[in-house]
Amino acid sequence: MINPYYEQILILTVINIILALSLNLIMGYNGLFSIAHHGFMAIGAYGSAVLALSFGAPLWLAALVGMAVAAVIALLIGFPVLRLRGDYLAIATLALGEIVRKLWPVLPEQYFGGAIGLKDIPQFQARIWANVPVSQLDQALSGPQGWMIRLNGPMNLISLVITFVLLLILVGMGLWGISRWLYRLGERTRLGGRPLVIAYWVVLGVGLLVYYRGLLGFAERMFWFDRALSRQAFASDQWALFLLFVAVLFLFTWVVMNYLNSLYGRAVKAIREDEVAAAMLGLNTFRYKLINFTFASMWAGLAGSLFAHYQLSISPEDFNIFKLVDLLLMVVLGGMGSITGSYLGGIIVSWMPEVLRFLAEWRLVVYALTLVVLMIFMPQGIYGYREIRLIPTWLRRRLSRQGGEVA
Amino acid sequence: MVLETEDLRVDYGHVRALRGVSLKVRRGSLVTLIGANGAGKSTTLKAIIGLVRPSGGRVFFENRDITGRPTHKLVAQGLSLVPEGRHIFPDLTVRENLKLGALLIRDRREEERRLAEVMEMFPRLGERLNQKGGTLSGGEQQMLAIARALMQKPKVLLLDEPSLGLAPNLVQLIFEKLEELKRGGATILLVEQNAYQALRIADYAYVLETGRIALEGPAKALAEDRRVIEHYLGG
Numbered sequence: 001m002i003n004p005y006y007e008q009i010l011i012l013t014v015i016n017i018i019l020a021l022s023l024n025l026i027m028g029y030n031g032l033f034s035i036a037h038h039g040f041m042a043i044g045a046y047g048s049a050v051l052a053l054s055f056g057a058p059l060w061l062a063a064l065v066g067m068a069v070a071a072v073i074a075l076l077i078g079f080p081v082l083r084l085r086g087d088y089l090a091i092a093t094l095a096l097g098e099i100v101r102k103l104w105p106v107l108p109e110q111y112f113g114g115a116i117g118l119k120d121i122p123q124f125q126a127r128i129w130a131n132v133p134v135s136q137l138d139q140a141l142s143g144p145q146g147w148m149i150r151l152n153g154p155m156n157l158i159s160l161v162i163t164f165v166l167l168l169i170l171v172g173m174g175l176w177g178i179s180r181w182l183y184r185l186g187e188r189t190r191l192g193g194r195p196l197v198i199a200y201w202v203v204l205g206v207g208l209l210v211y212y213r214g215l216l217g218f219a220e221r222m223f224w225f226d227r228a229l230s231r232q233a234f235a236s237d238q239w240a241l242f243l244l245f246v247a248v249l250f251l252f253t254w255v256v257m258n259y260l261n262s263l264y265g266r267a268v269k270a271i272r273e274d275e276v277a278a279a280m281l282g283l284n285t286f287r288y289k290l291i292n293f294t295f296a297s298m299w300a301g302l303a304g305s306l307f308a309h310y311q312l313s314i315s316p317e318d319f320n321i322f323k324l325v326d327l328l329l330m331v332v333l334g335g336m337g338s339i340t341g342s343y344l345g346g347i348i349v350s351w352m353p354e355v356l357r358f359l360a361e362w363r364l365v366v367y368a369l370t371l372v373v374l375m376i377f378m379p380q381g382i383y384g385y386r387e388i389r390l391i392p393t394w395l396r397r398r399l400s401r402q403g404g405e406v407a
Numbered sequence: 408m409v410l411e412t413e414d415l416r417v418d419y420g421h422v423r424a425l426r427g428v429s430l431k432v433r434r435g436s437l438v439t440l441i442g443a444n445g446a447g448k449s450t451t452l453k454a455i456i457g458l459v460r461p462s463g464g465r466v467f468f469e470n471r472d473i474t475g476r477p478t479h480k481l482v483a484q485g486l487s488l489v490p491e492g493r494h495i496f497p498d499l500t501v502r503e504n505l506k507l508g509a510l511l512i513r514d515r516r517e518e519e520r521r522l523a524e525v526m527e528m529f530p531r532l533g534e535r536l537n538q539k540g541g542t543l544s545g546g547e548q549q550m551l552a553i554a555r556a557l558m559q560k561p562k563v564l565l566l567d568e569p570s571l572g573l574a575p576n577l578v579q580l581i582f583e584k585l586e587e588l589k590r591g592g593a594t595i596l597l598v599e600q601n602a603y604q605a606l607r608i609a610d611y612a613y614v615l616e617t618g619r620i621a622l623e624g625p626a627k628a629l630a631e632d633r634r635v636i637e638h639y640l641g642g
């Protein structure tokens with residue numbers, strides 16, 4: 001059904017979105033250029049893996065402890081570091097991330113695996129709708145839970161369709177977001193908004209026509225239409241794991257939405273807009289920055305834990321400066337201070353290397369150039385400080401008695 | 408005395424911004440602090456409300472020593488500052504800006520009550536409740552900044568150059584509002600460069616020169632002082 005290789009990227013996409021959204025809480029919503037996020041991801045990953053490997057903790061507990069350790073360390077480190085401003089904060093946190101990376105080889109090797117890292121980390125066992133390992137499929141089908149497994153096929157198909165519709169919507173939103181942004185850019189310059197937007201859609205259309213073979217090839221590689229194989233894929237553990245991670249992502253998104261609307265979230269945004277004004281509202285600005293930093297780092301810890309128990313082996317180099325660059329790109333490209341943007345950034349950065357695969361070694365050049373151009377002309381990212389409205393505005397108005405909430 | 412500073416000193420690195428400022432604000436009075444650019448007026452307010460740490464001297468609020476207390480605690484105790492340069496939230500509506508003023512008030516009804524009071528005082532804001540703060544005129548933005556501070560029902564209102572950069576008719580309007588506030592019993596410490604207007608509405612005045620109080624006295628008396636006329640009232 002789905003190429004296992006792409007299934008892997010799908011799962012990493014989910015982890016990346018969690019990372020992007022949590023880093024966005026610090027960079028986009030609080031306006032702090034703090035860049036130790038890969039470090040907290042590593043702490044979560046190592047914490048959780050060590051606990052599961054050396055102490056046999058159940059994975060849910062290991063993941064929770066991984067989150068807690070990341071949070072506690074964020075709290076301790078945030079205390080001195082968040083008093084710094086601007087560039088100093090960036091430098092201090094950058095150093096912090098590197099220190100964390102250099103730390104693992106120094107820690108007791110029997111637990112932390114030295115420079116090589118850890119392997120044979122226990123895997124999350126996701127068994128949604130009576131999923132069974134492929135090897136036991138035929139046996140299980142004839143067993144008492146056979147009906148469940150037969151149901152499993154259509155259910156997975158439905159969730160697959162939903163997932164891809166959502167992905168398509170997100171890609172569409174990205175293209176639409178760029179169009180809106182170009183319009184505003186055109187309005188500001190002498191070019192005019194409309195010609196620029198028309199030119200954009202023309203270029204996009206022509207581009208798609210020229211590249212449609214590439215896209216077709218991509219789709220072919222992505223989906224398998226072999227019926228025998230599709231039965232296997234339906235029952236794969238990977239797919240159940242993907243759904244589990246998506247559930248975690250949606251839970252996290254829901255928590256973030258509530259957080260952003262709470263006193264904490266509003267305080268954090270007020271601090272970003274104007275720290276003096278925020279202090280004049282009677283807010284303890286340092287306290288809210290610290291809470292936000294800790295909260296965001298905790299979720300980076302969770303992402304690290306998911307990563308460790310999915311990839312099954314981790315090494316200090318999984319959390320190096322390139323990982324950090326990926327994280328920054330997701331936030332800056334997708335959109336600062338935006339949930340939509342975090343999703344978009346996570347997806348783009350996870351899939352860009354695949355989509356550009358036909359370029360062979362030129363890929364990296366195009367990748368870098370695209371990003372540089374986007375960063376110069378689109379410093380807030382595609383969905384900077386905006387959200388896509390899943391419910392149209394007029395309907396929202398009708399649904400909520402009082403129009404207008406704090407942004 | 409509801410607010411008092413005693414020999415207040417502030418250094419920014421090597422710059423000695425305040426070299427011993429002592430002033431008193433009586434409950435229900437409007438006290439003004441005038442002085443040239445860079446005299447240390449803003450620094451005085453910042454030191455009172457804890458935005459900068461004094462290197463010496465003390466600040467008393469309701470007879471308690473509050474020197475070096477964190478800002479948010481002082482705001483909660485009833486000191487509010489409208490900082491120089493407005494500092495409203497331009498992307499939020501007028502209503503949202505005002506509600507942020509009452510951010511720490513949990514009681515919804517109390518919040519609505521204060522909102523109504525403030526709108527009565529500033530009808531122009533009431534008409535523009537759903538307009539973005541950034542689209543207001545300069546004078547309206549200044550009123551919004553003052554109104555937001557009033558949402559906190561401060562015991563003492565600190566104002567830093569509310570007339571800065573406003574057209575003369577708007578300056579007039581702002582000062583009328585301040586007079587109205589004073590008549591309503593508010594306690595205000597007003598920092599101004601517009602000495603003429605400030606001295607007209609104040610009860611008592613201090614003149615700050617390079618970090619020191621050079622002159623002080625009832626506003627009426629200072630308005631007739633030869634040195635004040637020469638330096639601050641344009642001859």
Ligand SMILES: Nc1ncnc2c1ncn2[C@@H]1O[C@H](COP(=O)(O)OP(=O)(O)OP(=O)(O)O)[C@@H](O)[C@H]1O
Pocket residue numbers: 419422423424442443444445446447448449450451491600
């Ligand atoms: N953050 C700072 N770092 C260094 N020096 C500062 C800082 N803030 C103010 N100063 C200096 O302190 C002195 C007093 O500044 P302050 O802002 O209090 O003056 P002011 O009386 O409010 O002037 P204005 O009327 O222009 O607002 C000035 O010489 C100024 O340059």
Ligand SMILES: [Mg+2]
Pocket residue numbers: 448449450491567
């Ligand atoms: Mg000043």
